[in-house]
Amino acid sequence: MNIAEINAAVDAGKTVHLANEGYLVHKDDLGQYLITFAPNGSTIGLTDRSGGQLNRDEADFFVSRPDLGLTIHCGTCGSEDVMREGWATWNAELQVWESADMQDHAWCNACVGETKLMERAIRDYGGAEGLSGSRCGQTEPCAVSVKRREARGATEDARSGGGSG
Numbered sequence: 001m002n003i004a005e006i007n008a009a010v011d012a013g014k015t016v017h018l019a020n021e022g023y024l025v026h027k028d029d030l031g032q033y034l035i036t037f038a039p040n041g042s043t044i045g046l047t048d049r050s051g052g053q054l055n056r057d058e059a060d061f062f063v064s065r066p067d068l069g070l071t072i073h074c075g076t077c078g079s080e081d082v083m084r085e086g087w088a089t090w091n092a093e094l095q096v097w098e099s100a101d102m103q104d105h106a107w108c109n110a111c112v113g114e115t116k117l118m119e120r121a122i123r124d125y126g127g128a129e130g131l132s133g134s135r136c137g138q139t140e141p142c143a144v145s146v147k148r149r150e151a152r153g154a155t156e157d158a159r160s161g162g163g164s165g
């Protein structure tokens, strides 16, 4: 997301984060855009003094979209290629096995090992609705680069917990 996209998203009341959900972009009473790290309240400006240069990589900003649902990730590598153990019961009416009593035990196909799952609100790196995706037109396809970013951010997010506990 570039400066214009971030400003527009904040003004539209969207929740804009930097790198992970711990960092929140917001606007103060003076109309300045700031980045605050919620766990300790540490705050920096969104841009340099000129206002023309972001203080962080523009590709690291995203809009949290919990309205779109959640994704489930491996707590170790961040992959979505995960499975969870559970018992199933037969539904004679629908003629399907229905999952019941989901277990905490989980497996990551990427790590090829047991893992702890974490939930994450779906992220939108393109900014607010109606704005163009700043990740498009680059050397990699958008979806791939987004996935890679997700994976990279996963270890940071693992601290915030998630999963069933």
Ligand SMILES: [Zn+2]
Pocket (backbone or CB within 6 Å): 074, 075, 076, 077, 078, 079, 108, 109, 110, 111, 112, 115
């Ligand atoms: Zn994994």
